Amino acid sequence: xxxxxxxxxxxxxxxxxxxxxxxxxxxxxxxxxxxxxxxxxxxxxxxxxxxxxxxxxxxxxxxxxxxxxxxxxxxxxxxxxxxxxxxxxxxxxxxxxxxxxxxxxxxxxxxxx
Amino acid sequence: xxxxxxxxxxxxxxxxxxxxxxxxxxxxxxxxxxxxxxxxxxxxxxxxxxxxxxxxxxxxxxxxxxxxxxxxxxxxxxxxxxxxxxxxxxxxxxxxxxxxxxxxxxxxxxxxxx
Numbered sequence: 001x002x003x004x005x006x007x008x009x010x011x012x013x014x015x016x017x018x019x020x021x022x023x024x025x026x027x028x029x030x031x032x033x034x035x036x037x038x039x040x041x042x043x044x045x046x047x048x049x050x051x052x053x054x055x056x057x058x059x060x061x062x063x064x065x066x067x068x069x070x071x072x073x074x075x076x077x078x079x080x081x082x083x084x085x086x087x088x089x090x091x092x093x094x095x096x097x098x099x100x101x102x103x104x105x106x107x108x109x110x111x112x113x
Numbered sequence: 114x115x116x117x118x119x120x121x122x123x124x125x126x127x128x129x130x131x132x133x134x135x136x137x138x139x140x141x142x143x144x145x146x147x148x149x150x151x152x153x154x155x156x157x158x159x160x161x162x163x164x165x166x167x168x169x170x171x172x173x174x175x176x177x178x179x180x181x182x183x184x185x186x187x188x189x190x191x192x193x194x195x196x197x198x199x200x201x202x203x204x205x206x207x208x209x210x211x212x213x214x215x216x217x218x219x220x221x222x223x224x225x226x227x
Contacts, residue, residue: 099164102159
């Protein structure tokens with residue numbers, strides 16, 4: 001069974017801090033994704049990656065960056081956290097190729113004070 | 114821009130009632146369609162998916178969905194809900210020309226009263 005592990009379930013940070021959210025998958029998936037989930041808005045794609053050292057912007061990349069140095073790990077970085085980045089963050093992964101369902105982690109609930 | 118609309122944000126049903134959750138998308142090209150479910154405190158799980166073939170697809174836990182291309186719809190149904198179906202349900206669309214990206218609807222929170 002696919003396991004997508006997010007490093008923290010809950011995180012509290014202060015405005016202006018640099019925040020790292022880590023995601024690791026154990027099934028050798030090529031594709032990895034970061035979403036944020038907000039009530040009434042569903043999931044919105046922040047960044048995704050099709051391969052190591054490769055990244056593409058999603059629908060709401062502003063204020064975020066990502067890093068994919070190893071195939072199994074995809075990090076989301078908030079360069080200078082702001083209160084409007086308080087949200088639930090979800091990581092997902094899939095195999096390469098079309099028609100592949102995404103497998104999700106448990107999420108990190110991030111609060112920026 | 115692509116969009117996915119889920120018509121109801123909150124639905125409350127009694128056990129054994131029938132369920133239908135609406136989902137419409139705006140893209141006219143070739144699409145793959147998904148329903149995901151998120152039970153309280155758990156991660157999103159795939160409920161069912163449609164890629165091609167029979168437009169009526171069956172998923173886990175007695176759920177099914179029907180793809181109606183002419184209506185750009187992919188509604189989720191279950192004939193008789195249980196208390197354990199209480200969850201948030203998300204419709205998602207993958208536009209094949211754009212690779213593996215998914216566009217999600219806003220979600221529908223279903224509460225089943227026992």
